[in-house]
Amino acid sequence: MSRVRRWLVVLCGITALVTGCAKPGGVGVPEPVPPQVSGQTVTPSRTQAPAEQAFTVLATGDVLIHPALTGQATADGGGKRDFTDLFAGVRPAVETADLAVCHLEVPLAGKNGPFEGYPLFSAPPEVATALDQTGYDTCSTASNHTFDHGAAGVTTTLDALDGVGIRHTGSARTEAEAATPLVLDVAGVKVGQVSFTFGFNRGAEAPAPWMGNVIDVPRVLEAARAARKAGAEVVIASLHWGIENQHEPTAEQRAIAAQVLADPAVDLIVGHHAHVVQPFEKINGKWVAYGLGNQVARHETPRGTTEEGVMARFRFVRGASGWTVDRAEYLPTLVDLGPPIRLRDLTAPSDVDSARRAEALARTDQVVRSLGAAEEGLRRPGE
DSSP: OOHHHHHHHHHHHHHHTTTOOOOTTOSSOOOOOOOEETTEEOOOSSOOOOOOOEEEEEEEEEEOOOHHHHHHHHHHTTTSOOOHHHHGGGHHHHHTSSEEEEEEOSOBOOTTOOOBOTTSOBBOTHHHHHHHHHTOOEEEOOSTTTTTTHHHHHHHHHHHHHHHTOEEESBOSSHHHHTSOEEEEETTEEEEEEEEESOOGGGOOOSSTTSBOBOOHHHHHHHHHHHHHTTOSEEEEEEEOSOTTOOSOOHHHHHHHHHHHTSTTOOEEEEESSSSBOOEEEETTEEEESOBBEEEOOOSSOOSGGGEEEEEEEEEEEETTEEEEEEEEEEEEEEEOSSSOEEEETTSOOOOOHHHHHHHHHHHHHHHTTTSTGGGTOBOTTO
C-alpha cells in the first residue's frame, strides 16, 4: 500500500484502542452503538450489506537513470542528489494506490558511485529514496541491466531498496532470498509479485542461476504457484521483454502472455523494456500491459516516443469466482525535458506545452488501444 495508507492503518490501529476503528470512508470514527431497551441490545430490523472487498494496483514503466537525470537531481538538491522533484508530478497517482509497483531497470551503486549511464548503468542510491517518497511499495528488478556490475551491483541495489523499505523481486543476493516468494499485505489482501527478464546484456549469465530470473513460462508459473502457496490471493507478473523502440508486441510476447494468463496462478502481467508504450490486451479474462514505456529516462537522442509512458491502474474486486479486475485504466505520462527535467502525469493539470501534450495523448491512445482494449473496458481518466 502507499505510504499514506500505511500511516492511516497505523493511526487506525492506535485510535481503535480508544474510539474504535472506522469503516471504509473514515479514520478513527467510532462504530455506531445499537439502541438499548431495558439493558438489552435491540437487533436492528435491517441488516447491512457486507462491505465490498477491493484494492487498486498501479504499475509504471522503466526507471532508467541516465547521467542527465543525476545532473538534474544534483541541481535540484543544491549540490546534493535529490530525485524527488523529478518524480513529484506522478506522486498523487502513485501514493493513492493500494499497491504501487515500479520497475527499477538499472543497478543502484553505493553512495560514492561510480555513477554511469549506457551501456553499463550504475545509478545513485538516492533514486530509492525518491521512489519511496513518491509512494512506491515494491519494485521489479529483473532486467537486461541487472548484472551490468555483476553480483556486487545486485547487492548494492537491493540494499538501497531495503534501506528505504521498498520490497523487491527479480534478483537476489542469496539463494534463500531467491527462494522466498514476495507476498505483500495490500488492504488486507495477500498479493504476490514475480519478476523475470528475457536475458542479460552482452550475453552475460547470472553469477549464480538463482541470482536473476530469466523468462521461461514453466519457471514463471512455478514462481507464481510458490507465491500462491505462501498465501497470495492475487499474483502479478512483471516481465521484461520485447524489442526496444517498437510499439507492437512481438509474437513471442503474445504467446508467452497467452500461456501465462491461461494458468490460474497469474492474474495480471505488466511489461517493460521497449522504452516506448505498447498495447494493453485482455486474454482469458485477464489483463496484460505489454509495455509501459519509460517512467523516467533522458536518452542521449530523445525520440519523443521514449519520453512517453503510461501508468497502468487496475481495481481488483472479490466475487463469487475469486478476484477479478472490474476497472482498468491507463494514465499517460511524459518526461518533460525542460529544463528542468520533470515527469508529468498527463491526466493531471500541469504546465506541459499544450501541443506536446496533445501529441503524446493521441499517440498513446492509439497504441494502447490497438489490440481492442477499449472495447474490453480500458479507459483513460478524464477523457
